Amino acid sequence: MHHARLRVLIGVVLASGTSAIGAAEEYQPGKVYFGRNRYIEYLAGDLPFILSAPHGGRERPAELPDRERGTFAFDTNTQELARAVADELHTRTGHWPHVIICRVHRRKLDCNREIGEGAAGNPFAEEAWREFQGFIDSAHAGVVRQQGRGLYIDLHGHGHAEQRLELGYLHSADQLGLSDAELNKPPYPADSSLQAIAARNVVPYAELLRGEKSIGALMEKHGFACAPSPSNPHPKAPFFRGGYNAARHGRDAAPLAGLQIETNSRGVRDNAESRKKFAAALADTLATFFAAHIGIPLAAGAAVEAATAGTGAVALPPARGNNSPAPLSRPRRRANRKLLRPTS
Numbered sequence: 001m002h003h004a005r006l007r008v009l010i011g012v013v014l015a016s017g018t019s020a021i022g023a024a025e026e027y028q029p030g031k032v033y034f035g036r037n038r039y040i041e042y043l044a045g046d047l048p049f050i051l052s053a054p055h056g057g058r059e060r061p062a063e064l065p066d067r068e069r070g071t072f073a074f075d076t077n078t079q080e081l082a083r084a085v086a087d088e089l090h091t092r093t094g095h096w097p098h099v100i101i102c103r104v105h106r107r108k109l110d111c112n113r114e115i116g117e118g119a120a121g122n123p124f125a126e127e128a129w130r131e132f133q134g135f136i137d138s139a140h141a142g143v144v145r146q147q148g149r150g151l152y153i154d155l156h157g158h159g160h161a162e163q164r165l166e167l168g169y170l171h172s173a174d175q176l177g178l179s180d181a182e183l184n185k186p187p188y189p190a191d192s193s194l195q196a197i198a199a200r201n202v203v204p205y206a207e208l209l210r211g212e213k214s215i216g217a218l219m220e221k222h223g224f225a226c227a228p229s230p231s232n233p234h235p236k237a238p239f240f241r242g243g244y245n246a247a248r249h250g251r252d253a254a255p256l257a258g259l260q261i262e263t264n265s266r267g268v269r270d271n272a273e274s275r276k277k278f279a280a281a282l283a284d285t286l287a288t289f290f291a292a293h294i295g296i297p298l299a300a301g302a303a304v305e306a307a308t309a310g311t312g313a314v315a316l317p318p319a320r321g322n323n324s325p326a327p328l329s330r331p332r333r334r335a336n337r338k339l340l341r342p343t344s
């Protein structure tokens, strides 16, 4: 573990061409860092939003053997979709999300499985797997330190016949068949990838999944069919519920929450125009979802800077536990409001 971490840091210094990276300030927002052999790519961010694309890798390095067990489907254009989302958020806010991409084909490495299945025992694949997870952990730590709360999305592409975004909160289609009243009861909120938000108990849990300000509702307003959503509260199988990353970096990542988005291809990721439309819709959706459910603005990273500019003071909220999120000072709230409004 220690050796792997050390090698990442060495790789970072070499790739960035600077020697000014200290242990406390490893990553500069907007800069791209790579793990060993550029299998894993990390765009460092300063927004409270983390996006990963584990299955959009195209490279097939000879040193990594083909995996023999598991699923090998390539999620076409999902790394490009993640890049489009990053560009859109940067255009709107002047700041960057954290984006983690596996550039290696899933036949060689699956960064959305536990390491045994994902790396199939190969030491180079294991190292890349740890880099992928380590970059997300590092982004998570940065968000906790800077904003106190935030959201993670694991971005995928499905090949199901029904053309819709499948929003994976770790609930199966059977569980989503339950009534709101049933879903609001244990164990569902605590089992959810949104458990950190559910624990704040601001709205009934089922509203987070399929209410008027759910991600499904907000994306459908932009013309992207979703499940679950107010118009499709009880989706039928086949439906992807969310995997290793949604559990590790969503459910188990309080004070952050997360989800998996499985995208259909047509009109979403099939070409640059589609990807830009999706990115714009997701940026609007995130702005509304952050304000409604996370309790900080999506552009909170920008606000920290604006609120402390010229004062020499650093007003970062401390990391808190699940149920006591960091309170926001009034100057930060005011600064935040100007920076990013939903435009829908």
Ligand SMILES: [Zn+2]
Residues within 6 Å of the ligand: 055, 075, 155, 156, 157
């Ligand atoms: Zn996938």
